[in-house]
Amino acid sequence: MARRGHSVLLVDTDPQGSVGLSLSRGIRERPGFYDAVAGAGNVSDFVLSTRLPEFSLLTAGCAEAFVDTSDLDVTVVQDVLLELGRLESEVIIIDTPAGMSGVTSAVLGGSDYVLIPQQAExxxxxxxxxxxxxIAAIRRQGKDLGVAGIVMTMVDGDNGESVEVEAQLRAALPAGIMCVTTIPRDSVFLRASSLGVPVGLLSSNPVAPAVAFEQLAAELEDKMGLSEPQDKDDGVEQLLD
Ligand SMILES: Nc1ncnc2c1ncn2[C@@H]1O[C@H](COP(=O)(O)OP(=O)(O)OP(=O)(O)O)[C@@H](O)[C@H]1O
Ligand SMILES: [Mg+2]
Structure with a gap:
């Protein structure tokens, strides 16, 4: 999304801190989301700029006290999110730990949309x-939480069970809830995380999974009603007069 011209802030609320760790080895030492939740400073001071001007990052930070996030104070989390909302990022993407309790439900209560990455197994x-x-229960509480979609990940086209699982989910769920885009299983993810680079920025000649993320970004722009980035909608040019 950042590469497509949106200003994006990626926030890691998984106490394991893997978003930061997969981009930089020294990141454990830096304060982040959980330091703000613990009251150790202003969250906006913990946001990191990156070499991609449209992309900034808030790592999980020191999460030791929050490894079990089930007794986290929801109002404190939501105050931190409100503060992040005042920054100028157009899109804030918040990665949560697995499961729907603890910090995840607090984050959902303060979000506009949820995107569910679902392994095809x-x-x-x-x-x-x-x-x-x-999600339905959160909406019944009067929160305006939209489902941006369920995106199948680790889809292995050569594996019958993986393909079958995806087909079953598409058949069982209401049309439109499943993203058209699927993320393939590919060893390039391991290479990307060992190099500390997102798959989409791995090479100027995009690898296949990077194309899938580009397509997912376009799909989400549409579902979330984001304006198309400026340099993308400057009209269609015919090849010949
Ligand atoms: N499409 C893919 N193809 C191959 N490997 C992948 C793919 N997606 C993720 N992986 C690998 O699987 C591991 C876990 O992926 P990821 O961090 O996205 O999962 P997660 O569900 O967020 O896990 P956690 O619950 O630990 O946060 C990563 O180390 C990554 O290298
Ligand atoms: Mg994760």
């Missing part, structure tokens, strides 16, 4: 109905 998809129930 038989045990994994059993959590989808529960996730949708939790």
């Amino acid at each position: 038989p045990l994994g998809v059993r959590s989808v109905p529960n996730a949708l129930k939790v």
